[in-house]
Amino acid sequence: MRIVVHGQQAFGKAVLERLLERGEDVVAVCTAPTKEGKPEDPLAELAREKGLPLHQPASWKTPEALELMKSFDADVCMMAYVLLFVPEAVRDAPKFGTFQYHPSLCPHHRGPSSINWPIAMGREQTGLTIFWPDDGLDEGPILLQKTCAIGPDETLGDVYFKKLFPMGVDAMMESLDLVKAGVILKHDQRLDQGSYESWFKKANAEIDWSKPVADQYNIIRAANPAPGAWTTHKGETVQIFDSARADGEGTAGQVVEVSSEGVTVQGNGGRIIIKRVRPAGGDKQPAADWAASAGLSAGDILGS
The missing domain is CATH 3.40.50.170 (Formyl transferase, N-terminal domain)
Incomplete structure (x- = not known):
């Protein structure tokens, strides 16, 4: 053939x-x-x-x-x-x-x-x-x-x-x-129904810390590696890549802890442990390294 x-x-x-x-x-x-x-x-x-x-x-x-x-x-x-x-x-x-x-x-x-x-x-x-x-x-x-x-x-x-x-x-x-084998049936199960979504762009990848933590985590996963989920710290954009979920309550968007594991941020109904990021103008790096260079500490609010 x-x-x-x-x-x-x-x-x-x-x-x-x-x-x-x-x-x-x-x-x-x-x-x-x-x-x-x-x-x-x-x-x-x-x-x-x-x-x-x-x-x-x-x-x-x-x-x-x-x-x-x-x-x-x-x-x-x-x-x-x-x-x-x-x-x-x-x-x-x-x-x-x-x-x-x-x-x-x-x-x-x-x-x-x-x-x-x-x-x-x-x-x-x-x-x-x-x-x-x-x-x-x-x-x-x-x-x-x-x-x-x-x-x-x-x-x-x-x-x-x-x-x-x-x-x-x-x-x-x-x-x-x-x-x-001759199986070229153009049958009636067509694709012109159902959902059509356009590009998953930067605007779709912004983290809204007030939304349920499951939604936040899904956005991060969906944007890793591209286009990269993102939030802001002191007006500077930072992209979020590898992360994990954790339990806990508190103020949405607030940094709960900075450790060697990463940056733990409070969401709505749970927390996100941010493990790898890319700050504006920088390379991908462990979130702990970014926190140290950016002066990030517990109590800071992301996304504001």
């Missing part, structure tokens, strides 16, 4: 590596153009290393892009982490069309920050979807889905790199095998 791999970054590279390990016939690799002054995408690097035809059009909305996809004479296109919009005519150019990976249980959490949001909302489960994209936002018939638990202390990084990334590579291979 003649395959086009269309993707970006580490996930796209991992999918291509697996295909080559399996001895699949990859006839072309497509990825976003390399930006001036930026390192080349890992997928593009691997394609060049393996001598595979590499194409990096700035847009897929042109007649030239459509002719390019047709020229591959492909059976299927596998979209692994694609940010550029690809129109229907291009997606349908391969014999069996195009399927795509999305790291959520669609139709829930469609959108660009689909891993952050379920953690921020306190969900205990998420997963991935392989689907046949149409022109909507993460919409189209589902090919397969896989689920995974979100542990009570797991962060964005934990859920993606330890679960959704390796599961996703396996699911892309399973999907290819389904297509090879």
